[in-house]
Amino acid sequence: MSYKAKLVITAACIVSFLGGFCLTPLEHFIKNIDLSGVTDSTFVSSSAIKNLDLNTPEDGYNAWISPKGNLYMGVWEKGNLRYGTLITEKSVYEGELLNLSPHGYGIMYYNNGNIYKGNWKVGNKEGIGLKHNYDGSMFFGHWRAGLFNAPKEINHKVEDFVYGIDLSKYQNSKAISWNNLALFSDAEGEVYAHPHDDHQYMHPVTFAFIKATQGVNTDPHYDNHLANAKKYKVIVGAYHFFTIDDDVNSQINNFIKNSKWEKGDLPPVLDLESEYRDQDAYIKKLRKYGVKKMQDDALRWLKAIETCYNVKPIIYTSEVWKKNFLNNSEFENYEFWLSRYYNVKPASFNPWTFWQRTCDAKPNGYNSVVDVNQFNGTYHSFMLYRSALNHKIR
Structure with a gap:
């Protein structure tokens, strides 16, 4: 053989x-x-x-x-x-x-x-x-x-919290020491951006959302991020950054062709946010394009990906963006990964499955910044969540 x-x-x-x-x-x-x-x-x-x-x-x-x-x-x-x-x-x-x-x-x-x-x-x-x-x-x-080597006076149980990171071209996968990757937390298990005297404890990186595509382009670090995450048994999910500059059908085909999404992964994610650092300039362009047209295109992407993989995608956005530009009731049929920083949880009227709680964490094993995300539940409920997803997939 x-x-x-x-x-x-x-x-x-x-x-x-x-x-x-x-x-x-x-x-x-x-x-x-x-x-x-x-x-x-x-x-x-x-x-x-x-x-x-x-x-x-x-x-x-x-x-x-x-x-x-x-x-x-x-x-x-x-x-x-x-x-x-x-x-x-x-x-x-x-x-x-x-x-x-x-x-x-x-x-x-x-x-x-x-x-x-x-x-x-x-x-x-x-x-x-x-x-x-x-x-x-x-x-x-x-x-x-x-x-x-158990830390002294620690009050939390590791299994009570589930944290992950998200990665794109802005993080060099080769610079990440995956075998030493860890997040810093306080004694209660809350993760913070930087270690100091009160945040000397460690928490594992359980999952990683990895940017696969943006518009009709692919993320140049996607393959390396994915290979390393899988090698070190980090649970992965792929996300697509939506843009109004490219045809939505081309964006759908781009994600399906290049994402390498497979059964056992977290649901695919559609990233809906400002495409520019100058958010006011982008909003002006978006209103000219048509907020309703953007919403219709985003829903087309979501439905097409669900049809392809038989699993409902997640929407990534901020609370403000959700309120102002995703107010179509059809979006309420989807789970949300919401960004809200400074360790302030999203408002109670905004249900979330994942919460991006900081964008400037410096974890153990990486000397630059990365986003930290939290699952809304314990490790046990996180595994049940994954199991339920896999049962739906053909």
């Missing part, structure tokens, strides 16, 4: 090999790990796994059993596996490796249902990481020699 061929291993084979491995992490394993390409052209059954050579493969994509009985899969280079999958009787690991141990960044799915996503050093948790326990509790921050 060629380098790009698929390695087929059924859950039954893995259970047979591991001798009764718990099914909970196996479900995560099957959903999150793409096993592609092996040198052997035969179907890899449980008996075939047991007969693999005990010498580490030299080169290419291979599955290998260590003398300790651990299963390794990935691309080997001169007998070394720098990134791959490690399955033991206690866990499933996907990520970077050194000398056949987790080292660098990776995710461990334990057979008791716990999950750790973060940094490793020679098999131990080391650095910034997130532990998500089977009972729903979460711990995020610095780890050392496998142990969590």
Whole structure:
């Protein structure tokens, strides 16, 4: 089989090999790990796994059993596996490796249902990481020699808040240290733009809305942002910046062609706001264009994207823009991602699913500014929200 061929291993084979491995992490394993390409052209059954050579493969994509009985899969280079999958009787690991141990960044799915996503050093948790326990509790921050350095006098639970960022060409994806990305919060869990004595705690970046297109153009950093977010298991969503300068059908086709939106992502987003820094100049142009025509075009985009993906898009805008230019009752059929800064929540009469609470945050792992957003609910409700979306998608 060629380098790009698929390695087929059924859950039954893995259970047979591991001798009764718990099914909970196996479900995560099957959903999150793409096993592609092996040198052997035969179907890899449980008996075939047991007969693999005990010498580490030299080169290419291979599955290998260590003398300790651990299963390794990935691309080997001169007998070394720098990134791959490690399955033991206690866990499933996907990520970077050194000398056949987790080292660098990776995710461990334990057979008791716990999950750790973060940094490793020679098999131990080391650095910034997130532990998500089977009972729903979460711990995020610095780890050392496998142990969590818990902040003193912290009052909040990580699972009570869900934060994310949004990215475009204004953020250089290569300058983001994704494995160290973290937001600063106070003891209650509220995220702020900058760290100081009262904001010394950390919170994970759970999701990222990434700009895919604007008008009939694509964002030059979209592919890099998307690839890095997915590599580090950040939940993503794609957004389109609407412009009155381009034909709406061309904008629809542009997003569908270039967004790479897929099942499991957050809903597509239509960004409706001023296209100029000089907002008064843009409003003058918009009124000349026709506010009603802009609204009709925006609704056409929303309906076309919903038809294409079978999921209702979200509208991004500000409270003021929504009041003045999105007062068509049809917009009330959509969820909103509202911007309102200085950590002041949108007014109670403006329902929101996501809230852009600051535009000048400097998170850990990035030395420039980025927008920070909050989901309107806990981590549990956020996952239920995603699950409900996926059930609707064909």
